[in-house]
Amino acid sequence: MKGTMGKVLRVDLTTGDIRQEDIPDEVYENYLSGVGLGAHYLYKHIPAGADPMGPENILGIVSGVLTNTGSLVTGRWMAVCKSPLTGGWGDANCGGTLAPAIKQCGVDAIFFTGISPKPVYLYMDSAGAELRDAAHVWGKDAVEAEEILQQECKTKKTPKVAVIGQAGENKSLISGIVNDAGRISARSGVGAVMGSKRLKAVVLQGSGKTEIADGDGMKAYSKEVATKVKNANLPKFFKGFLFPYLGLLMSKQKKVSAMDGMLAAMINKKYGTCVVNTMGMTNGDCPVKNWQGSVVDFKKKQYKKLNPDNVLARETRKYHCSSCVIGCGGICDISDIKGGKYAHTHKPEYETCSSFGCLSLNDDLDAIFYINEMLNRAGMDTISAGNTVAFAIECFENGILTEADTGGIRLKWGDADAIIALLEKMITREGIGDVLADGVKVASQRIGKNTEQFAVHVGGQEPGMHNPKLDPLLGIHFSDPTPGRHTIGGAIYYNSMHLWKEVSWAPEVTKYPKAEEYIPSDREALKSIAGTAYKMLTDSAGGCFFAMILGVDHWNLFKMLNMATGWDLSADEYMKIGTRIQTVRQLFNIKHGVDPRDSIPTGRVKGDPPLTGGALKGITLDIEEMVRLTWKNFGWNENTGVPEDKLINDLQLNELIE
Amino acid sequence: MRIRVYAASFCSFENIDRDGYMVLPDGAVLDDVYKRLQVPWLYRRIVFATVNYKKVSLKTRLQDGDVVSFLSALGGG
Numbered sequence: 001m002k003g004t005m006g007k008v009l010r011v012d013l014t015t016g017d018i019r020q021e022d023i024p025d026e027v028y029e030n031y032l033s034g035v036g037l038g039a040h041y042l043y044k045h046i047p048a049g050a051d052p053m054g055p056e057n058i059l060g061i062v063s064g065v066l067t068n069t070g071s072l073v074t075g076r077w078m079a080v081c082k083s084p085l086t087g088g089w090g091d092a093n094c095g096g097t098l099a100p101a102i103k104q105c106g107v108d109a110i111f112f113t114g115i116s117p118k119p120v121y122l123y124m125d126s127a128g129a130e131l132r133d134a135a136h137v138w139g140k141d142a143v144e145a146e147e148i149l150q151q152e153c154k155t156k157k158t159p160k161v162a163v164i165g166q167a168g169e170n171k172s173l174i175s176g177i178v179n180d181a182g183r184i185s186a187r188s189g190v191g192a193v194m195g196s197k198r199l200k201a202v203v204l205q206g207s208g209k210t211e212i213a214d215g216d217g218m219k220a221y222s223k224e225v226a227t228k229v230k231n232a233n234l235p236k237f238f239k240g241f242l243f244p245y246l247g248l249l250m251s252k253q254k255k256v257s258a259m260d261g262m263l264a265a266m267i268n269k270k271y272g273t274c275v276v277n278t279m280g281m282t283n284g285d286c287p288v289k290n291w292q293g294s295v296v297d298f299k300k301k302q303y304k305k306l307n308p309d310n311v312l313a314r315e316t317r318k319y320h321c322s323s324c325v326i327g328c329g330g331i332c333d334i335s336d337i338k339g340g341k342y343a344h345t346h347k348p349e350y351e352t353c354s355s356f357g358c359l360s361l362n363d364d365l366d367a368i369f370y371i372n373e374m375l376n377r378a379g380m381d382t383i384s385a386g387n388t389v390a391f392a393i394e395c396f397e398n399g400i401l402t403e404a405d406t407g408g409i410r411l412k413w414g415d416a417d418a419i420i421a422l423l424e425k426m427i428t429r430e431g432i433g434d435v436l437a438d439g440v441k442v443a444s445q446r447i448g449k450n451t452e453q454f455a456v457h458v459g460g461q462e463p464g465m466h467n468p469k470l471d472p473l474l475g476i477h478f479s480d481p482t483p484g485r486h487t488i489g490g491a492i493y494y495n496s497m498h499l500w501k502e503v504s505w506a507p508e509v510t511k512y513p514k515a516e517e518y519i520p521s522d523r524e525a526l527k528s529i530a531g532t533a534y535k536m537l538t539d540s541a542g543g544c545f546f547a548m549i550l551g552v553d554h555w556n557l558f559k560m561l562n563m564a565t566g567w568d569l570s571a572d573e574y575m576k577i578g579t580r581i582q583t584v585r586q587l588f589n590i591k592h593g594v595d596p597r598d599s600i601p602t603g604r605v606k607g608d609p610p611l612t613g614g615a616l617k618g619i620t621l622d623i624e625e626m627v628r629l630t631w632k633n634f635g636w637n638e639n640t641g642v643p644e645d646k647l648i649n650d651l652q653l654n655e656l657i658e
Numbered sequence: 659m660r661i662r663v664y665a666a667s668f669c670s671f672e673n674i675d676r677d678g679y680m681v682l683p684d685g686a687v688l689d690d691v692y693k694r695l696q697v698p699w700l701y702r703r704i705v706f707a708t709v710n711y712k713k714v715s716l717k718t719r720l721q722d723g724d725v726v727s728f729l730s731a732l733g734g735g
Contacts, residue, residue, distance in 0.1 A: 232708070235706060235713050255671065258664060259666075263664075263708070263727050510676055511674075
C-alpha cells in the first residue's frame with residue numbers, strides 16, 4: 001500500500017529467529033501504521049495475562065504512514081508494548097532522526113518477542129537484519145552506547161540508534177528508549193520492557209524510499225506549510241520575562257474562543273516548550289510541591305530563575321527533528337556545571353524543568369540541566385522520576401523516610417544536591433533507589449505507612465506537568481488507556497486545531513464562557529473524543545503534537561494522508577479510524593485486566609483537596625462525570641468504560657477480539 | 659471588507675461575527691482591529707497580532723480576506 005512498506009520485521013529474541021511478515025492492506029486501511037498498527041498487532045498477539053516483563057510481551061518500534069514521504073513534521077517513531085507500569089496498553093513516542101530509518105530498512109515496524117539469553121542488539125539495513133552481541137555496550141549509558149554502536153556499524157552513512165541506558169537495563173518501570181544522543185521515548189515503562197528482553201539497542205542503516213500516491217501534491221503542500229512556518233516569528237521585543245504576564249492573562253480569561261495555532265509555532269520555534277516554566281506558574285498550569293502547592297509556595301523570586309531566556313542562554317545551536325520545519329530542539333552547553341561531567345545536553349523540555357523545578361521547589365536551573373542529561377543518558381523518564389522524587393521528599397518531611405532509609409541523604413524541598421544524589425541511587429537501584437525506581441505507586445506499596453496519600457499517579461503512571469484544573473479537558477485525557485498522559489489533548493489545543501471545519505461531528509468553538517469548560521457536558525465530551533481520535537491519527541502518521549496543534553488550516557493530516565495513500569477518504573472516515581485505534585487501546589486494557597475506572601484522575605490531580613492558593617485555588621473537578629459523558633459519547637459503557645457491542649460492530653472489531 | 663480575526667480570549671468579541679470575521683471599512687489598518695477588540699493599551703506590548711502570519715506595524719493597511727491572528731500560548735513538553 002502506498003505510504004507504507006507493507007511489512008514488518010518480527011524478532012524472537014529467545015530463539016534468534018528473524019523473519020519478515022507481510023501486513024495485509026486491510027490492516028493499514030483500518031489502522032494506518034504507527035500506533036494503529038501497533039495496537040492491532042499487540043492486541044492480536046499478546047495473550048491475556050502476559051507478564052509485561054516476560055517473553056510473551058511484544059515490544060514494537062513503529063513508524064508512521066507519513067514518515068519518509070516528503071510530508072512535513074512527520075518524523076516521530078513510537079514504542080509500543082504492554083506497559084509494566086500500568087499493566088495495560090503502553091506507548092511512547094519520540095522525535096529526532098530515527099523514525100525514517102525504520103522505513104528506510106524496508107519495514108513499517110519491528111516487533112520483538114521473547115527474551116535473549118545474553119545482551120544483544122539488532123542491526124538492520126536494506127539487505128536484512130541480524131542479532132549481534134552487546135556485551136561491550138551493556139552497562140554503558142545511552143549516549144556512550146549510541147556512539148560506540150554508530151562507530152562500529154558505520155558504512156557510508158551514520159546509522160540511527162535506539163538504545164536503553166542503565167535504567168532500562170535495571171528494568172526500572174519508569175525507563176524509556178533513547179535516540180539521537182539523549183532524546184527519549186519516555187513513558188509507559190517501554191525501556192524496562194526492552195531491558196527485560198536483554199535488547200540493548202536497535203541499529204538501523206537502510207536507504208530505501210517510501211512510495212506515495214501523489215508526490216507532486218505532497219511537495220506542493222509541504223512547501224505551503226514550510227512557507228507559513230518560516231514567516232511565523234516572534235518579534236524581537238518579545239522576551240522571556242513576559243511569559244508570566246501572558247500566564248496571568250490566561251488565568252483571567254472569561255471566555256473561550258478559537259485560536260490560530262500557527263502563532264504557537266512562533267513560540268516553539270524560538271523557545272521550545274520551556275516557556276511554560278514561568279507562564280505556568282501564574283496561570284496555575286505548573287504542579288507545585290508534589291501537586292499540593294501553588295505560586296504561593298514557589299514565588300516569583302524563585303520561578304523567575306527558570307525564565308525561558310535563562311534556558312536559551314545555554315543554547316549553542318538549534319536543531320530540527322527529521323522533516324520538521326518548526327525546530328523546537330536545541331543543544332545546550334553545560335560544561336561548567338558540576339565540574340564539567342557533561343559537555344552538553346538537549347535543551348530541557350518544560351516537563352523536565354517543572355518536574356525538577358516547582359514540583360520539588362527547586363530553583364537551581366543549572367541542576368535541572370545536569371539532571372536532564374543524567375536522566376537522558378540513564379534512559380529514565382523525567383516526568384515519572386520528578387514525581388517520584390517529590391513523593392520521597394514528602395515522605396521524608398513527614399518522618400516516614402529517614403536518613404537511615406535514604407543512605408544518609410537528607411531530603412528536603414528545593415535541595416538540588418539531595419535530589420541528584422537520590423536520582424543516582426534510583427538509576428543504579430542502590431538502597432532507597434531500588435524502592436523508588438519503579439515510580440510512585442510501587443514505591444508507596446513498598447514503603448506502606450499510608451504513603452499512598454502522597455503518591456500522585458493516574459492508573460499507575462505519574463501525570464505530566466499540566467494541571468487539569470486549568471484545562472478540565474486535559475483531565476478527561478488523563479483517563480486515556482495510557483493514563484496520566486499530557487500529550488493526548490486538551491481544550492487549549494482543541495481550540496487551535498479547528499477540527500470542526502473538516503469533521504462533521506466535532507463541536508465548533510465560537511465563543512463561550514470559560515466556566516462552561518468546567519461543567520460536564522456532551523459538547524466537552526465530544527471535543528475530547530474528536531481530539532483523541534485526531535491524536536490517534538497523528539500518532540499513526542508519525543506526526544508531531546506541535547504540528548497537530550497548528551490546526552487543520554495549516555497542517556492538514558487528512559489531506560496529507562490522502563496524498564500519501566492515494567485514498568479519497570473524508571475527514572469523518574479518517575476519524576472513524578482514529579476512533580477504532582483508541583477503542584482497541586481501551587480493549588487491550590480490558591483484555592489484560594485493567595479496569596478503566598482506575599484510570600480516572602483522583603486526589604490532588606482533580607483538586608481533592610483543592611489548592612489553597614494560586615490561580616486555581618478552590619477548584620475541584622467533577623472529573624468522574626466528565627469521563628462518564630465521554631465514554632457514553634464514545635460508545636463505551638458510561639459506567640465501566642467497556643466499549644459497547646454496537647460500537648464494536650460499527651468498527652468491525654468482532655474478528656479481532658474473538 | 660471582511661477579515662478573519664483569531665482574537666485572544668480577553669478581547670471583546672462584539673465586532674466579530676459567528677464565523678470569526680470582522681467587517682471593516684476600506685482603508686482600515688491593524689490598529690482599527692485592536693480598537694474594535696478593545697485590547698487594553700497596557701497589553702499592547704505583550705499581546706501582538708500578525709497579518710497573514712507576518713509581523714507588521716499597527717498602521718498597516720488591511721485587505722479584504724486578510725487573516726489577523728493574536729498570539730496564543732500553548733503548553734506542551
